[in-house]
Amino acid sequence: MRIQLSIVSFTFLIMGWACQPKEMDERVYTGDLLIDANEQLTQVIVHDIFSPPVASRIYAYPSIAAYEVAAMADPSLQSLAGQLNGFEEKTYDVPEDVFYPLAALTAYYQVATALVFSEDQLENHQKELLKSFRSALSTKAYSNSIDLGKEVAAHVLDYSKGDNYHQSRSFEKYGLTGIEGTWQPTPPAYMEGIEPHWNKIRPFFLDSAAQFKSTPPTAYSKDPESQFYKEAYEVFNVHQTMTDEQKDIAFFWDCNPYKMNIKGHVMFAEKKITPGGHWMGIAGIAAKKAQLDWKGTAEAMAYTAITLMDGFIACWDEKYRSVLVRPETFINQHIDEDWVPLLQTPPFPEYTSGHSVISTAAANTLTHLFGEPFEFVDSTEVAYGLPTRTFPSFRAAAEEAAISRLYGGIHYRPAITEGTKKGQKVGDHLLVKVKTRQENLAEKR
Template identity: 30%
Template sequence: MHAAIYDAVNAIDGTHKPYLVRLSASHFASQEAAAAAAAHEVLLKLYPSFQAALDDQLQKALAQLSNAGRADGIQIGNTVADRILALRANDGSNAPPIAYVFGTAAGDYQSTPPNFPKQPQFTHWSRVTPFALEAADQFRPGGPPKLTSDRYADAFDQVKSLGIANSTTATADEALTGSFWNGAIQNYWNEIAQTASLAHNLTTAENARLFALLNLSFADAVIAFYDAKYTYNFWRPVTAIREAATDGNPETEADPNWLPEVTNTTPDPSYPGAHAVISAAGAEVLTSFFRKRHFAFDVTSEVLAGVTRSFTSFPAAAEEATLSRIFAGVHFRFDLTTGQRLGDDVADFVVDNFLTSRDRDD
């Protein structure tokens, strides 16, 4: 959707290179109408059962615009959206998930208590055609540490102590952090981007580019981390802690009843951590776009109604969101440090190579 909005608005604005669709358009066409129409067309084609609600939102958006250039903007938005959808029609996202066979060795990913899902999620996602990356494995990290290593034992002890339900080691703020960020992490970062956009009074064209860069980075970050997750198939902390007697490391001690602070673990392998990947990518895009690291803002939790937290920079929010997964009890520290590098790599590649100024020399 954001790619379509960007190409539609940029066709009118003309200051940056297109993402996929190069279209000649009048500079007098309404950028706002083009953005609204492009978003509506993409969402309608992807979610036709929501047509009534989508049509209502479109009409409300268009009603706020003057007639000047509105019809041309709508036509541009619809045209670009349809072309983007056609180009992505066979990208693999609609393929059925790949049946997963759980391994039996120590370190292998296993279905996690207490709900024990029969299959992990998005087993096919590494096969989805990337939006910007050259391949899903372009920035694939090396594997997790050996189970017998000191690094593994240190990370094991950390999450075992801080991430257990009702931990007596984690502070009240650390426990709150684990719960606060335990939602769809892309949503948090889009909220942060909205806050920054409003504070900086971005134009329609600037907003189109910002949210396209952000969400193209997220889309490819998801493809990249699922490539890594299903390459290494590493067990989650809850399995590792309950089955520590099998890991061959004398420094780890099993707790057969251990459960994480957030109770249920996301049903996919642990390494690398998704929150770390997405948060690093989000902070990198926003820092690059606004050309500043320091910016004061609040974030509202997706899962704790009305709870907000305050930050003074994009990297500070990214670091807290990343470390929250230890306090939530669902990731090892090495999942997160590796995830941060992967997120940085993906975002840097997108920002350096896509939606760049027409004045920039390649």
């Protein structure tokens, strides 16, 4: 990434330095506090058990709010207002005595708190965070910064209310068709299909949920000579011959936010990070390695988050169009009634693979921001009892995430290959439609 310092931006920075506190934790100027905020949000999302599509929405709006403040602080950054679907531009009366890092964090926490159930967890963390700012800033600068953050948050929350999410909470549940080859709830909990109307949520930069419609899945057939049967048998066969490395890959990318366990007569849930949460974690890891300041970190988080949300919208559009049966159901009925996949089958139709779509899209975005190769150590899953994994690039991580679904026994191969294609198209479209850098605006026009 290049940052060109013009006379205007130099003057702007001089004005900003005039109100900088004399003593402040260095982490305020790096992206660490925003990364911490994202990690706190992840913990709340895990605690509240939000589904992967809903979680992507919860990550997106706070990240947009923090980035909008960064765009005010850095003239080389372009506001997302006027670029994202339905996000109107707003003029803010910004006082000279304002500390932008505090305003950005305030905006992030204000929006995040409004989107979760366990608001107290985020509120308590924010209160602790504010103590260091209160002691280092003048009363005026502190108050102005909080007020600006809240004003930006209010604008973003107003924007969020128009995405059809709240209306979709009252839409009818998915009704099973009873047609052979269509999706059925799977053991052990036999949960109903989640978010069957997610394609009705307003995307950020896609023209519509169906903009990059996938080719139809392989025609269903239980004939052992058919292509579909062979694809199902591949899933079954991989499970029989799996290496320890393949198992490790499957578990590392499981990202099932609500895994049900049965012990005797007791059923209990194991909560874990969502796929989107994993990639938001990777964005934070990359920002730290690249030693981005808080503005660059806000850019990376927002760009990644909107990619993830539109990726889920595009993926879910296909899932409930094709409503394809999962390997577990087919294999139990036609190959081996006792077969159990390595990973627990998630409660929604098979085609296409969500991991393949959103991982490829996110990797495309992060590669645009950080370049390639960009080696990183992915420690996102350490908090959930798994070791780190090292990747030479974001694309390599996305490829592993995609194939992990075959190893886990929850996807046929076409869902992975076609999901990867869709994710690439979503990621490419983001780079055409949404620009964060002023020097790229000529391309957009």
